[in-house]
Amino acid sequence: MKVPRPWTTGVSAIAALATVAAVLVTLNAVPAPKRVADPVGSVPAVHSDEFRRLQSALLGSAATPGNRVDILENGEEIYAAKLEAIAQASESITFETFEFWGEEVGGAFAQALADAAERGVTVHAIFDYVGSIQADREKFRQMEEAGVEMVRWREPSWYQLSRFNSRTHRKLLVVDGEVGFTGGANVADAWQGSPETGGYRDLHYRLEGPVVAELQSAFMLNWLNATRQLLYTPRYFPPLEARGELDAKVVNSSPREGKHRIRMMMLLAMAGAREHVRLATPYFYPDEMIMEALLDARERGVEVDLLLPAEGNYSTAFREASRNRWGPLLEAGVRIHEYQPTKYHAKLYLIDDHWVSIGSANLDNRSFRLNDETNLILMDSALATALAERFDGDLEHAKAYELEAWETRSLPRRLLGWLTMSIGWHL
Structure with missing residues (x-):
């Protein structure tokens, strides 16, 4: 009998580990490819009844009437409104966030959630593991000692390694099943204050009305996935009366369901644009279909404005990977603006001063393919006009990025962008 040499056994072990690592990387980076792969062509205008019907059919449900939305700006307003709602809770609180850290902001929310649990409110919280690692x-x-039921989403474990790269990026707070919050802001000290004092520029939203049950349902899906516990009593889903006149629709996207609904939502809305597309996002990495949708809009004569953070306010490697793709957009007349005072973190998508999407999703492959995200669609001219005014106000603090700057960017910057693209940091 031939005895294997020790070095051959070691090589075999290394090869096996390398194979396992390669499989895990592949599983984390390449979810099920059930998404739109052909151009979205002729679509009714977003303000038409035909578009509403098409949107409802493709995204799974019709908009819910009778809702009210309050716009909250920057950490000062956002955190004050959320902490006030938590302090007034009497039945239940469900809370889900990506980033959670900081002595001031993280500490205030930990104390508020603990206080609520101690006075008898049932509190369930999901913190993304990566986003809350600080x-x-x-x-x-x-919080645990006070009675908060808590999940660290995708905390490393042997049975979840293939899904470790799939984060929850949602920002959800629902109080007593009646008041909901969502938007761009995480719960962390970087959002403290206002852009004038160094805090991130962001937008968030307080909602009342029947759509709050849909936000609650979005939380419950991840709670069920993490704990196998179904929360369904009136404590979480009370009867909800109309609180306003807005029609609102929640769109959830998850790598587990594979349909990439928020990406589909954006492709459909841009195809339905007739006048103006305004897109604000802190992370812009368009895939080929998003690029084509923007270029098609320009060919139809639609104005397109992109509002992004300025250099230095997000990863240089990611920015260069994104910037490598800007050439065709700039040549087509897409206007790209970089917000200067501080990091721009709002996610705001406006079409023709009528169609609005707000929520957690960025315009990048991670939000479209790998993250759990929740966005709302609201089709209302008054709300769209109010948010367009904020978008245009932010443009006053932004610097236009011109085609000449793109054409003359340095070779090292170009190479950094291509390297970033090739190793997939943009995913």
Whole structure:
């Protein structure tokens, strides 16, 4: 009998580990490819009844009437409104966020959630593991000891390694099943204050009306996935009366369901644009279909404005990967603006001063393919006009990025962008 040499056994072990690592990387980076792969062509205008019917059919449900939306700007307003709602809770709180850290903001929310649990409110919280890795463990211990039921989403474990790269990027808070919050802001000290004092520029939204049940359902799907516990009683889903006149529709996207609904939502809306597309996002990495949708809009004579963070306010490697794709957009007349005062973190998508999408999703492959995201669609001219005014106000603090700057960017910057693209940091 031939005895294997020790070095051959070691090589075999290394090869096996390399194979396992390659499989895990592939599973994390390439979810099921059930998404739109052909151009979205002739679509009714977004303000038409025909578009509403098409949108409802393709995205799974019709808009819910009778809702009210309050716009919250920057950390000062956003956190004050959320903490006030938590303090007034009497039945239940469900809370889901990507980033959670910081002594001031993270500490205030940990204390507020713990206080609510101690006074008898049922509190369920989902913190993304990667987004909350900076948090003081004492904050989690404080909440657990107070009775907060808590999940660290995708915390590393052997049975979840293939899904580790699939993060929850949602920003959800629902109080007593009656008041909901969503938008761009995480719960962290970087959002403290206002752009004038160094805090991130962001937008968030307080909602009342029947659509709050849909936000609650979005949370419940991830809670069920993480705990196998179904929360369904009136404590979480009370009867909801009309609180306003807005029609609202929640669109959830998850790598598990594979249909990439938010990407489909954006492709459909841009195809329905007739006058103006305004897109604000902190992370812009368009795939070929999004690029084609923007270029098609320009060919139809639609104005297109993109509002992004300025250099230095997000990863240089990601920015260069994104910037490598800007050439055809700039040549087609797409206007790209970079917000200067601080990091721009709002996610705001406006079509023809009528169609609005707000929520957690960025315009990049990670939000479209790998993250759990929740966005709302609201089709209302008054709300769209109010948000367009904020978009245009932010443009006053932005600098236009011109085609000449793109054409003369340095070779090292171009190479950094291509390297980033090739190793997939944009995913």
